[in-house]
Amino acid sequence: MRLFYTSPWVPAEWIRAHGLEPRGVWYADDFAFEPAPLSAGVCAFAQAVVRLADLRPQSAVIFTTHCDQLRRGFDAVAGTVPGRFFLFNLPATWQTPVAERLFCSELERLSHFLVGLGGQAPSAERLQAVLDHYGRARRRLLQAAPACPARQYAEAIARFHWDGSVCLPEHSGPVGASIPLALVGGPLPRAQWRLLEVLERAGGRVVLNATEAGERSLWAAEPARDRGDAPASDGAGAQAGHIAGASESEAGRALACCVPPHPGPAHEPCSAAVSAAGSGGVSPPGGTRGKTPRALAGEDACATGLAREYLAHCVDVFQRPNTRLYAWLRERLDARGARGLVLWAYVGCDLWRAEAQSLREAFGRPLLLLDAEEVASGWPRITGRIEAFLEALR
Amino acid sequence: MKPNRMTSPCKLTLSEWDGRYAELVRAGLREPDYGGPLSRHVVSEGDLRLRRLRFDDSPAALRLWNFLLTENQRLRQARARGDKIVGAMKDLGTVPVMAYSLPGVRAFYPDGAWWTPCLMECSDGLLQQAEALGIDASFCPVRAMLAAFQNGEHFPRPDLLICSAGAVCDDFSAIAQRLEQTGFPIVWWEMPRRRLPEAGETALALPGNLSAPPIQVACVREELARLANVLGELAGRPLDAPALAGGIREANKVRRLLAALRRTVYGAPGAPLPALEMLIAEMLAIHFCSDREESVAVLADLLAEAESRLRQGRFAVPETAVRIFWVNPVADLRAMNLLEDWGGRICGSDYMFTHALEPIPEDLPPLEALARTALADPMAGSTLARAARLVADCRATRAEAVVVARIPGASHCAREGALIRQVVRRELGLPTLELEIPPVCDALLPMLGSRLQALIETGRQRRVKRVK
Numbered sequence: 001m002r003l004f005y006t007s008p009w010v011p012a013e014w015i016r017a018h019g020l021e022p023r024g025v026w027y028a029d030d031f032a033f034e035p036a037p038l039s040a041g042v043c044a045f046a047q048a049v050v051r052l053a054d055l056r057p058q059s060a061v062i063f064t065t066h067c068d069q070l071r072r073g074f075d076a077v078a079g080t081v082p083g084r085f086f087l088f089n090l091p092a093t094w095q096t097p098v099a100e101r102l103f104c105s106e107l108e109r110l111s112h113f114l115v116g117l118g119g120q121a122p123s124a125e126r127l128q129a130v131l132d133h134y135g136r137a138r139r140r141l142l143q144a145a146p147a148c149p150a151r152q153y154a155e156a157i158a159r160f161h162w163d164g165s166v167c168l169p170e171h172s173g174p175v176g177a178s179i180p181l182a183l184v185g186g187p188l189p190r191a192q193w194r195l196l197e198v199l200e201r202a203g204g205r206v207v208l209n210a211t212e213a214g215e216r217s218l219w220a221a222e223p224a225r226d227r228g229d230a231p232a233s234d235g236a237g238a239q240a241g242h243i244a245g246a247s248e249s250e251a252g253r254a255l256a257c258c259v260p261p262h263p264g265p266a267h268e269p270c271s272a273a274v275s276a277a278g279s280g281g282v283s284p285p286g287g288t289r290g291k292t293p294r295a296l297a298g299e300d301a302c303a304t305g306l307a308r309e310y311l312a313h314c315v316d317v318f319q320r321p322n323t324r325l326y327a328w329l330r331e332r333l334d335a336r337g338a339r340g341l342v343l344w345a346y347v348g349c350d351l352w353r354a355e356a357q358s359l360r361e362a363f364g365r366p367l368l369l370l371d372a373e374e375v376a377s378g379w380p381r382i383t384g385r386i387e388a389f390l391e392a393l394r
Numbered sequence: 395m396k397p398n399r400m401t402s403p404c405k406l407t408l409s410e411w412d413g414r415y416a417e418l419v420r421a422g423l424r425e426p427d428y429g430g431p432l433s434r435h436v437v438s439e440g441d442l443r444l445r446r447l448r449f450d451d452s453p454a455a456l457r458l459w460n461f462l463l464t465e466n467q468r469l470r471q472a473r474a475r476g477d478k479i480v481g482a483m484k485d486l487g488t489v490p491v492m493a494y495s496l497p498g499v500r501a502f503y504p505d506g507a508w509w510t511p512c513l514m515e516c517s518d519g520l521l522q523q524a525e526a527l528g529i530d531a532s533f534c535p536v537r538a539m540l541a542a543f544q545n546g547e548h549f550p551r552p553d554l555l556i557c558s559a560g561a562v563c564d565d566f567s568a569i570a571q572r573l574e575q576t577g578f579p580i581v582w583w584e585m586p587r588r589r590l591p592e593a594g595e596t597a598l599a600l601p602g603n604l605s606a607p608p609i610q611v612a613c614v615r616e617e618l619a620r621l622a623n624v625l626g627e628l629a630g631r632p633l634d635a636p637a638l639a640g641g642i643r644e645a646n647k648v649r650r651l652l653a654a655l656r657r658t659v660y661g662a663p664g665a666p667l668p669a670l671e672m673l674i675a676e677m678l679a680i681h682f683c684s685d686r687e688e689s690v691a692v693l694a695d696l697l698a699e700a701e702s703r704l705r706q707g708r709f710a711v712p713e714t715a716v717r718i719f720w721v722n723p724v725a726d727l728r729a730m731n732l733l734e735d736w737g738g739r740i741c742g743s744d745y746m747f748t749h750a751l752e753p754i755p756e757d758l759p760p761l762e763a764l765a766r767t768a769l770a771d772p773m774a775g776s777t778l779a780r781a782a783r784l785v786a787d788c789r790a791t792r793a794e795a796v797v798v799a800r801i802p803g804a805s806h807c808a809r810e811g812a813l814i815r816q817v818v819r820r821e822l823g824l825p826t827l828e829l830e831i832p833p834v835c836d837a838l839l840p841m842l843g844s845r846l847q848a849l850i851e852t853g854r855q856r857r858v859k860r861v862k
Contacts, residue, residue, distance in 0.1 A: 065586075072813070
């Protein structure tokens with residue numbers, strides 16, 4: 001079963017390890033924006049998620065609590081079909097043990113939900129193999145960030161969130177005299193990638209994609225074998241590790257051609273990569289409740305490690321305080337020489353809109369606030385604003 | 395104008411209240427030190443909106459208004475006496491219970507500044523100043539708070555700021571974050587989105603006939619324990635269980651008085667007290683208007699007045715008025731007057747802090763009790779749970795129509811109004827209306843009037859049909 005998730009802070013690894021297909025909505029071709037039937041103020045992204053949930057009756061959708069609009073979007077669909085929708089409580093705070101406990105408990109609850117959809121609670125080994133795979137994929141994508149053309153990079157990350165694979169272009173794009181920009185803000189799904197082309201045509205170049213499911217959703221965690229909190233992999237896990245080593249040895253070429261995440265046909269989704277790893281290690285139906293204490297301990301350690309990893313690397317506007325977002329941006333804006341910021345904020349998204357002035361003050365760079373709306377009719381206006389912004393930066 | 399004390403209570407204009415005040419003083423009115431004629435607030439504080447409001451004519455209402463309108467002065471006086479001031483933000487009813495458990499500590503909600511543009515008819519310039527700080531009209535009027543912190547002309551700068559995060563309004567959270575970025579450090583604490591216990595989880599009872607799983611209660615309890623430490627450090631003495639238990643008992647005095655007042659007024663055939671005074675009275679629950687003991691006295695006066703009027707069958711709003719259940723507070727206080735002018739009356743309310751109206755359990759360890767009460771926040775749970783409670787309340791209060799007040803720019807309002815109305819219509823078949831009310835609604839009076847009157851008329855016609 002396909003399971004759409006709406007925030008990069010929902011661990012796709014966890015879903016994959018349960019034998020289901022996590023699908024980040026940013027890559028879905030039918031994730032479309034239409035005028036909201038409701039009154040003014042409904043965020044177009046949240047409305048598109050609600051619409052997707054309606055259009056895909058055979059799929060499940062994971063909403064998150066990180067914003068009011070998605071949280072209440074869940075309320076709009078929750079009563080319709082029991083068991084098909086899940087609301088993942090993402091803690092807004094991140095400095096406390098409570099945040100970690102909440103995240104862990106949500107993973108456990110998600111596990112029960114996934115089992116209810118036909119998934120199977122993973123063994124520690126299977127989970128580790130999936131974690132390793134995702135870790136490697138993120139590292140590869142991160143390595144490509146500085147040189148990869150923006151449009152292709154957005155697609156590569158969305159593709160990763162779609163099926164866990166890494167598909168990077170062979171060559172980096174020409175740099176020329178274009179103006180380096182950082183694109184910051186909310187979700188930028190496939191239907192809105194045109195923005196990147198518009199920016200480029202106007203003479204800009206996005207050197208940092210800090211939209212919701214952009215580079216912010218990637219991090220270079222320590223490989224599992226070096227982590228103290230992760231259980232040791234068995235042979236199957238080691239197999240996955242070997243594959244990673246082989247891929248990464250090739251990664252000297254910064255922008256390798258579409259490298260599948262494992263031996264096999266190009267673009268094969270990562271489920272196959274870990275299927276061998278997990279084939280002997282799937283928990284019995286019913287989730288963790290039927291497992292032996294020893295296996296549970298391994299799983300729990302993995303889940304705790306996963307929660308810690310996500311909490312440690314989550315960089316987003318909804319966090320309180322959101323100082324990590326600013327630290328993350330500062331480092332990359334300086335390193336990549338971004339001369340201006342484009343803030344991509346949905347109409348109705350208070351969380352991003354409120355940051356416009358703080359971003360200006362924090363980084364001392366010109367900032368263009370662009371409204372992400374529900375219909376494409378706004379492109380001529382957006383194009384005009386971008387051209388004027390870049391003209392001012394020349 | 396001299397109200398006839400043997401007939402119905404009157405609603406007085408500000409100038410009429412001056413005459414009434416003189417009359418009361420001559421008759422020997424005794425007032426607390428914050429007392430005085432209401433019109434002085436227009437001159438001294440610039441509360442221009444008072445000139446457009448109409449007030450209940452009782453000494454109890456006079457005391458309520460003076461209590462409300464002197465809050466900033468009283469906070470400054472408390473600061474001068476050496477009290478510590480805590481700015482509690484967003485949780486609406488939890489942190490103040492803790493703060494007032496410590497001697498020498500007062501808490502207030504800077505959020506309350508959202509009514510300043512209304513009271514001052516925007517002459518304060520707070521909304522414009524907020525816009526200059528990057529928070530424009532696409533945000534809830536609570537953005538006035540940001541400017542009030544910056545200019546320091548309203549409430550005193552708190553010694554400590556505490557704000558809940560997580561399942562809270564995005565607009566408020568974003569504004570609070572902006573506030574911190576401008577140099578006001580905030581202690582954030584996590585409020586998870588309340589959910590129902592799932593299979594295999596124990597259901598812990600929360601006030602308001604709600605429930606939550608143990609993990610959520612434990613997390614909130616742990617967060618409150620962290621806050622207790624912070625507050626204890628501020629006060630210079632620990633906020634331990636006995637102190638908090640004492641604070642809960644005192645808070646419950648306020649909540650029980652309010653519950654009795656709501657029962658008396660909302661349950662009566664006509665309304666013994668007007669909607670506007672009831673809205674203000676309900677607000678006392680969240681932080682006691684910065685003086686817990688005095689809020690008990692203010693509420694006790696109001697309750698005595700309401701009970702007396704009920705016994706005598708004297709109502710501020712007649713029995714013929716259509717019974718309206720009101721959801722969300724209004725940005726312009728005048729809207730409550732207008733509702734009654736057009737033939738409605740409030741029979742029940744959910745002003746976004748129903749959890750602060752519920753008594754805090756006294757048979758549980760105090761932090762546990764407070765955590766459960768905090769989790770009962772209607773804004774922390776699902777809109778459907780809020781709607782379910784609302785339906786039960788509408789049944790209990792025999793509501794004839796429901797108004798959902800839309801707060802301009804508030805993130806929760808984009809969707810919740812439609813969901814609530816859908817549930818109300820399905821479960822009760824009542825007419826409903828969603829209205830957006832800006833901080834000064836005068837320019838919208840024709841629209842507000844026609845829509846509210848249509849709703850009231852519909853409610854009245856349904857009443858006639860039922861009788862037939």
